[in-house]
Amino acid sequence: MEKQKGNRQLNTMIILLLIVGLLSFFIFSFVQYYRKMDTKIADQTRLDLKTTNDTAKASLQSLLKDNQNWLESLAMICDVPDGTGQENWWDIVRRFDSKGLKLGVADKKGNIYYSDHKRQKIADRTYYKSLMRDQSSISKVLMDKEEGTESIIIGVPLVRDGKVKGAVCLEYSTMELGRMLNGKELKGTGAVLVFSKKGNVAASYKGMEKFHTMYEMLDTMKYDDSSELPAMEANIQKGNSGYLYYHNNGKLRMLYYEPAGISDWYICTLAVAETYEETLYSLKRETLFLMLKGTMITILLFIFSLRFFRLHRSEKKENTKDALTGSLNRKNFQRILEKDLKSKRRYIACFFLDIDDFKGVNDTYGHQRGDEVLTGVASCLRKSLREKDVVSRYGGDEFTCLIYGTKDRKKIEEIAGRVLRSVTAENHVNISIGITLIKDGDSYGQVIERADSALYEAKIRGKNQYVIL
Missing domain, CATH: 3.30.450.20 (PAS domain)
Known part of the structure; x- marks a missing residue:
């Protein structure tokens, strides 16, 4: 009996020491975390x-x-x-x-x-x-x-x-x-x-x-x-x-x-x-x-994180990127724009652009070179635009971009000019850009239609330029 009592006391002491040690570890960890943060x-x-x-x-x-x-x-x-x-x-x-x-x-x-x-x-x-x-x-x-x-x-x-x-x-x-x-x-x-x-x-x-x-x-x-x-x-x-x-x-x-x-x-x-x-x-x-x-919160957070991660992973199975260029695909671009039009209206302008005479690149140099040009143009767009702007491959040699925040027409023109110069300098091809300013009450279709019309106007005017409608 005395021995069992001693064992229980020893076990209690061990558990107590473990709890104290665990709490000490958490106190030290969180103090360090606080200082670091x-x-x-x-x-x-x-x-x-x-x-x-x-x-x-x-x-x-x-x-x-x-x-x-x-x-x-x-x-x-x-x-x-x-x-x-x-x-x-x-x-x-x-x-x-x-x-x-x-x-x-x-x-x-x-x-x-x-x-x-x-x-x-x-x-x-x-x-x-x-x-x-x-x-x-x-x-x-x-x-x-x-x-x-x-x-x-x-x-x-x-x-x-x-x-x-x-x-x-x-x-x-x-x-x-x-x-x-x-x-x-x-x-x-x-x-x-x-x-x-x-x-x-x-x-x-x-x-x-x-x-x-x-x-x-x-x-x-x-x-x-x-x-x-x-x-x-x-x-x-x-x-x-x-x-x-x-x-x-x-x-x-x-x-x-x-x-x-x-x-x-x-x-x-x-x-x-x-x-x-x-x-x-x-x-x-x-x-x-x-x-x-x-201790309790860590365990709960661990269990919650595992469940949340699995749920989040299952919801993200659909691919959002264009396989060739790494830009957003058309479907995801539409989702972003439609969501923005219904809520905060953070994006002010839409660029619709394509590569001038791209068919000639494929016909003359082959489709591999054409793919390299598409990849290069997409990369150039991402570098020329800002982090909060959106770049998407719409299809074929067409790309769409959403410009974040600025309502200054001059600033939008500066961005378009920078994109034109950058693409030409880095990829040795020209592009035409149609630009529309996004308005209150616009639908996704209206934005794309105006931007596409502006692109058509840029082509009529001689290509390698931008037009704002």
Whole structure:
């Protein structure tokens, strides 16, 4: 009896030790998991912030470059300012007189003319002197004492017979430039600011007008380490990029800054780190729960995962890919588009394209070469489009693509042009593209019919081009 009791006690002790050991293992595992996930979430948050900032940087460079190109075109047809008020550019100047945006034409004497024949002296401005040396220029941040606003000026020289006769200038207020950068594409991802190394703000947003510099605004925030802001300033003076963390109204905020690639400007994105904090808090609760219920939950999750995997695997038996090109097949493309039309409407445009004179490739070089061309074109489409866009082989030498997100017709045209150039360069064949913008209430058949009609129009017009209907 005593021996049996001793054995039971020993068995109980062994079981207890096993339970303690198992719980210790789970506690250690989940603490390690928590630390690892904390690091991973923080890294992903930083990466998302940098990606947003890179997008804003590309938008800024594109905006200024497009404006400069437009000004150069305008300068080619503008009359040289002669003070008569009869020059051919007055109507254009008046059209661009709005809050935050002004167009002006300057003469060689340093007078710039705005709408209603308003004249201003700019002979002593650095950007004007550059223009008179036949150099396109983007000014530093300028202060308008009369209106109490700050602005930047994009200018190009007005040249006739090889000599500079004046300049055409487009003036953006810092608030207007900031409004354009913080547009729909970046909405909800964080506020974008552009500033010089000295902290003068070139692209601003509401609330920043009460601060003289970017550093003055950041100096009002709270930091875990008081050396963070001076370290950021020193980093910027060296031309480096980096992150800054601070607290405002009790919320953690993150800022990523990098050179804008224009003058001595820097561009930064500020975001409230709510997602990071919420995820971290949720992770803490989950870790505690898993530590207390580890063994039971692991077993349940294991059983559930096995059953779910088998169910999921049986539902996924149908092949969704085209066997030759690796792109989505027509049936799956139709399923994706029909689902999107009925719900979120994330896809904005549909491309319908085929390879020009593809029959000639098969007839001349054989079907193996034709298959190589199809595979190459499919690969090129996937590389030329973005990750969220959809590429499908519709049939034969025809492909369909869904363009995600952007409603900007120019952006869609840029994508189409990039696809045309890329396919020709990499595969030595030409393609024609029919494009339709997807509308509310469209059915799958209507989208495909319009895109197909646009493709037919592209063929009629001579191939190797895109048409939007």
